[in-house]
Each structure stands twice: as C-alpha cells, then as structure tokens.
Amino acid sequence: RLVEEAEAALVEARSAHSPVRHHLVGPEARDIRRVADELRTAIAEDQLLLAYQPKIHVRRQEISSAEALVRWHHPERGLVLPGDFIGAAEDGEVIDLLTLWTIRRAIDDQRTLLAAGHDLRIFINISGQLLADQAFVDATCRLVAEADAKLGFEVTETSVIRDPESAIANLQRFADIGIIVAIDDYGAGLSSLAYLKQLPARELKIDKLFVTQLTSSNRDPLIVRSTIDLAHALEMEVVAEGVETHAALALLTVMGCDMVQGFLISRPVALPALMAFLEEDQHH
Ligand code: C2E
Ligand code: CA
Ligand code: CA
Ligand code: CA
Numbered sequence: 001r002l003v004e005e006a007e008a009a010l011v012e013a014r015s016a017h018s019p020v021r022h023h024l025v026g027p028e029a030r031d032i033r034r035v036a037d038e039l040r041t042a043i044a045e046d047q048l049l050l051a052y053q054p055k056i057h058v059r060r061q062e063i064s065s066a067e068a069l070v071r072w073h074h075p076e077r078g079l080v081l082p083g084d085f086i087g088a089a090e091d092g093e094v095i096d097l098l099t100l101w102t103i104r105r106a107i108d109d110q111r112t113l114l115a116a117g118h119d120l121r122i123f124i125n126i127s128g129q130l131l132a133d134q135a136f137v138d139a140t141c142r143l144v145a146e147a148d149a150k151l152g153f154e155v156t157e158t159s160v161i162r163d164p165e166s167a168i169a170n171l172q173r174f175a176d177i178g179i180i181v182a183i184d185d186y187g188a189g190l191s192s193l194a195y196l197k198q199l200p201a202r203e204l205k206i207d208k209l210f211v212t213q214l215t216s217s218n219r220d221p222l223i224v225r226s227t228i229d230l231a232h233a234l235e236m237e238v239v240a241e242g243v244e245t246h247a248a249l250a251l252l253t254v255m256g257c258d259m260v261q262g263f264l265i266s267r268p269v270a271l272p273a274l275m276a277f278l279e280e281d282q283h284h
Helices: 002-014 029-046 086-091 095-115 130-131 133-148 163-178 193-198 220-233 246-254 271-282
Strands: 048-057 061-076 078-080 120-126 151-156 181-184 204-208 237-240
Touching: 002 029, 002 133, 029 061, 029 086, 029 095, 048 095, 048 271, 061 095, 061 130, 061 271, 078 237, 086 095, 095 120, 095 130, 095 133, 095 151, 095 271, 120 181, 130 133, 130 163, 133 163, 151 163, 163 181, 163 193, 204 220, 220 237
Parallel strands: 061 120, 120 151, 151 181, 181 204, 204 237
Antiparallel strands: 048 061, 061 078
16 A cells, blocks of 8 residues: 555656666676565565654753654565665655655554554655655655655765755655754765755764764764764764774763664664653653
C-alpha cells in the first residue's frame, strides 16, 4: 500500500515537471542497477525497517526527538546497514521512492507513539540530490501537510552546494510547512559559511568525527566549542552525535551543547524498543 501510494504520488508530481534522466555507464552500472532493482523489491515486499535513535535535550533533561535510520532486512544477506545501499539507491534513482517510504513509515510510527502518549518529532535523512528533485519536494510537502506530521529533515551542507538556489528554496518550503531543518555531519564535508548563513536551519549536528574522541583529543574540544558558539550566534540549536561516554557528555554540557545523541543514551532501535525507552524515561 505504501509503495503504491508513493509511486502514484511521484508519477503525479513528475508529470508536472520534465524528467531528468541519468545514464548509467561504466563497470559499476550493472551493480547499481541490481541493487536499485533489489531495493524496489525490498520496498514492495516490506524488507526495509526503521530504527529510531533518540536525541536528548541536555538542559530540559527530556527526549526531544528521534532520528529515523533505515535498515534492510535482506532475504539472503541478513541485516544490511544504510552505508551499504544508500549510495546505490542515490545512483540508481530509487532514493526518492525509498525516502517517501521512510517518511510514510515515520508518519505511521509517529501516530502510534502519539496514541501511547509520546509526542515526538521524527527526523529523517534527506539525500542532497532530492533537494533538486521538484517532484519529490512536491510529493513530500503534500504528504507531510496532509498528515499534519511533526517532522525534521537532516541534510548535509554538501547537498546544498550542488544547486544552492533550488536547494535553499526547497528547504524553505519544508520549513514553511513546519518541518525543522537540521544540518547533518557538520564539519565533515565541504563547509561554507556563506551557505550556513542562508539555510533556513534551526539545528546543527556536529559530526561524530569530532565527538567520539572529544575527551582524548587536544583539538576536537576547541573545534566543538567554537562550532557551538557559531551555531548559537546564528540562533541554531546544537546536537552532538556520537556521544559514547559520560566524560564526553559532561564536557558537552559544560560547553553549552543543547542536545546529545549516541550509544551512551541509546543505539538506534526498532519502534517497540523506542516505546519502552520512552516509558522508562517517564518514570524518572
Ligand atoms: P548519519 O545520519 O550521520 O547517522 C548517524 C550514524 O551514526 C548512524 O549509522 C548511527 O547508527 C551511528 N551512530 C549513532 N550513535 C553513534 C555513536 O554513539 N557512535 C558511533 N560510532 N556511531 C553512532 P547508520 O544507521 O549506519 O547510518 C549511516 C548513514 O546512512 C547515516 O548517517 C545517514 O547518512 C544514512 N542514512 C540512514 N538512513 C537513511 C535514510 O533513510 N535516507 C538517507 N538518504 N540516508 C540515510
Ligand atoms: Ca526514481
Ligand atoms: Ca543524520
Ligand atoms: Ca550525522
């Protein structure tokens, strides 16, 4: 059902725009096609699942939101992590379908959470190329507005650099319908303060590259502290991802980091485990 709806929404939205065709060439093209075809089947046959990783608001001591991370329960290969298929999904042009599936599933799960008394914003990772895909943006805006969902989109700065004008305009459309835009992996890609200034983003996520060794490195604390100050000056809230130790959490708290996410608090978990985590949190 989700797939049919997603396909229909895309076909409808596409008819309003001229389609962009990518020609797959070179030795890897066949692999990309195979994975892309397998992914279509995976979406149709419900082999994908979402794992949720909570973000904790440090000062408020509460779970502020959760990030949805896709996993693939492959019939032969077992559990496959996104690092092994998102790239092929992007190159094989199924990332739009996969992401619409993700958004729909997140909206469904959000309803389940709300019915159990948990009002949680869910963040979804959005690949850069989708910010230039007008059909995807149209379909997504319609979907989110109709469902009245409380979502956030995580995008990297690098995704804006490709086509800044349409990316910024589309992020603004998302922001206008109440989607919170977060800059993901900050510091790990090609940073441009010029774009950072223009993006309608309310959250900045410091890449785990600077967080996992925060207390054993000389430079990382300096980078993290100045990033927090920069983000605050731009009126953004800061999330540190990859928080694995109490020592890192303590240091981030002193530095004024607003939110934390990482294995110390919770690994990404399936919906029932997220619910259990939320229930437990209520009793503390
Ligand atoms: P990301 O958005 O930077 O997500 C954070 C990754 O770090 C996740 O890996 C998460 O499991 C892992 N992580 C979380 N806490 C810790 C920690 O304390 N320490 C360490 N070392 N790692 C931690 P995962 O789930 O394998 O996802 C990898 C990447 O795949 C994500 O990176 C994201 O860029 C991409 N991805 C995941 N789901 C989607 C999706 O639905 N759409 C798109 N386009 N990309 C996705
Ligand atoms: Ca496609
Ligand atoms: Ca992310
Ligand atoms: Ca990240």
